[in-house]
Amino acid sequence: MNKLRENEHLTGYVFTAPFVLGFLVFTLYPILSSLYYSFTDYNLYEAPGWLGLDNYQRMFTEDDKIAKSMQVTFTYVFASVPLRLVFALFVAMILNTATRATGIYRSAFYLPSLIGGSVAVAIMWQQIFGDQGLLNSALSLFGIHSTTSWIGSPSTALWTLIALSIWQFGSSMIIFLAGLKNIPRDYYEAASVDGANSVYRFFKITLPMLSPIILFNLTLQTISAFMTFTPAYIISRGEGGPLDQTLLYSLYLYRKAFSHFEMGYASAMAWIMLLIVGVLTLLIFKSSTRWVHYETKGD
C-alpha cells in the first residue's frame, strides 16, 4: 500500500516535471538574475559590476524620461482599460440578446483580439491614421479635409494606440458573455413583474451579478495594459515619438536594454514596474470587497 503511494507520488512529480523545470529555468531564474542585475551596471559585454542602489537612484533623480514614460503609460492604462471593458460589456449584451447567427457574430467580434497584438495590425493602424490614411479619406467624405497624420502629431498619437487597444475587446467580451448567460432568467422576470425598467434591471441585477467577472477582467486587462509593447514599438518605430507621446514604460525599458545596452538599469526599471503593477492589483482587490457581489455569501 505504502509502496503504491510512493509510486503515485513519483508519477505526479514526473508529470509536473516539465512545468516545474520550465518554471525554474525560464521564469524563476531570469526573475532572480534580473533582480541581481538591477543592482549592477551589466551591459551585455562585460561582467556586471556592483552599483548598489545607483540605478534606482538615477531613475528617480536624474532621468526625466522615467516620469514622462510613466505618465504616458498611466494615461494609456487608465483610458484604455475602462473604455475597453465598457465596450466589451456593451457588445456582449447585444450579442446576448441576438437570436440568429450568434456564433458568426461572436467569432467576428472576437477576431480583433486574436490578431490585435500582431505586427500586421499595428502596420495597418499606421496606414489608417497616416496623413493619407483611411481616417482622413473618411473625414473628407464629410467635408472635413485633414492632412494631419494622426500618428505623427503629438496630441493624437497616444489616442490612436488607445483606440487600437479598445478595438481588441474580444477576450473580455467572451468572458462577459459567459457571465451574462449565467444570470438566471427568473431574476429579470421577477423584476419585470415588479415593474423595474431595463435601466433599473441593468444596474440592480446585471452589474451586481457580473461584478466578480468585472473584477477578473479588470485585473487581467490592467496587468496586460501595463505590459503593452508591440503596437507602440511598431507604430513609432521604436522611438516612442512624437515628443515621447507614445513612449510607454515598456518601450523605454526596451530602448535602455537593447539600444543603449544598459541591462542593469533596464532590470531596475522592470522591478519598479513590477512593484507598481503589484500595488495597483492589490488596490483593485482591496477595493473589490466594496463592489464585488458574491452570490454564495448569501446576502
Added chain:
Amino acid sequence: MKKALTAILSLSMVFSLIGCSGSTAENPANGDTPGQTPAAASGDKKDPVKLRVAWWGGQSRHDYTLKVIEMYQDKNPHVTIEPEYAPFDDYWKKLAPQAAANGLPDIIQMDISYLNQYASRNQIADLKPFVDSGSLNLDDVSENAVKGGEVNGKLVAMTLGTNALQTTFDVETMKQNGIDIPGKEWTWEDMDKLGAQAKEKGFLMGGFAYRHDVFFPYYLRTMGQKMYSEDGKSIGYADDQAFIDYFNRYQTWYDNGYILSLDKEAQKKGVAEEDDIYLGNAISGNGWSNQFLAVANLVTDRSLELNPMPGPGQKEGLFLKPSMYFSVTESSKNKEEAAKFIDFFINDVEANQLIKGERGVPVSSKVKEALKPELTENEAKIFDYVTWAEENSSPGDPPNPIGAVEIEKLLRDYSERILYKKVSIEQAAPDFRKEANAILARSQK
C-alpha cells in the same frame, strides 16, 4: 502497466537531466577554446573553414553581397561562408546578445557610431598582424581610409568605402520653375533663398530628416568646432552659440513651411521610394553620397545632381567618412581566413564589379580606376563628387565615443521639442550640452 509507465517516465526524466547537465558542462569549455585554436587552424590551407559574415542593408545589398560570397567560395573551395543579414536597427539588436554569448560572427559589418563600443570592450580584433602577414593587402588604400578604422592605435575595422555629405538638386524641375540653382560655393543664406523660392512654387526643400546627428556636427566643423572632444570624454564645444544659430535657422525654415512637417517626417521609414524628390514634392535633399544612388535610380525622367553642403567654411566642414567597415571579431577562430575575405572584398576587381560602390566609393585606388569605365551615369556622378571632395575637405573626426548613439537620440528629442515649441532654443542649447556630457561621463566609466 502503471509501473512500466512510471519507469519509462522517470527514465526519460533522468536522461533529460543528464542531457541538461551535459550541455552546461560543455559550454564553459567552448568559451575557453577560441584563444587557443587559431594557430592550429591556420597551419594547413586545405583544412575546411567555416566563416560567418554579418551585415546590415536593404534588399539590393543582400543580393549582390550573396553573389560576392558565392564568387569567393568558388575561388576558395575550402571556405564555406554563412551569411547573416538584417536591417540596420535589427542588426545591432541581434549583435549585442551574440556578443554577450561569445557567439559573434567571424566578420561583422561595423558602423562609425558603434566602433568604439565594440573596440573598447575587446570584441573586435586588431587587423595589423594580418596586414603584416600579407593576408590583408592595403597597398592601394589611402592612409586616410585606413586611419578611419583605427582605435587606440589598433586597426580594428577595415573601411569598405568612403562617403561625403552632399545636397541633391532636382535641376530640371528647378529650371522649369525659375528657382536659382546654387553653385558649388554656396552659403546658408543661399539655402534660405532656395527654400523661399521653392515654397513660392509649391515645392519643399530637403530638410535634414531628423538627422541632426549628421548635419549639426557638419555645421560645427564649418565653424572650426567639433561635436566631441579629442579624447571623446566630453562635448567638443563650450560655446552654445553654434547650437543656437543652427536651430534658429532650422526653426525659421520649419515655421515658413520650407521643409516637411514633423508629423509627416515621422512616418517615413527611410527608404528611397518615399523620398520627396522622387515623389515630386521637393526640389532638393541632403544625405551621404551613396544614398544619392537609390533616389537617382528611381527618378528616371529627369536627372539629379550632387552638390556640396552650404558654407561658409565648406572645406573645413566637409570630410570623407568611412561609409561602413568590416571587422573581424575577437571570438573568431579563423581570423586569418576572415582577413583574407576582407582583402578580397576591398581589392578584387571582379567582386567590386558587383559591389559597384554601393557601400561607398571603393577605398582601393586600383579598383576605383578599373570600375570607372563600367559605371552608370548616376554612379559616375557619385565617384566624381567624392573625388572632388577628396581635394576639398578636411580630415574626418575620430570614431564617435561610446554613448554617441544615446546622444544622437537626445539631439533628435531636443530638435523635436524645439520645433514643437516645447522648449526655447536658448534653453535647449545648454541643457543638451549638459545632458550629453553626463551621458559621456557615464558611458566611459
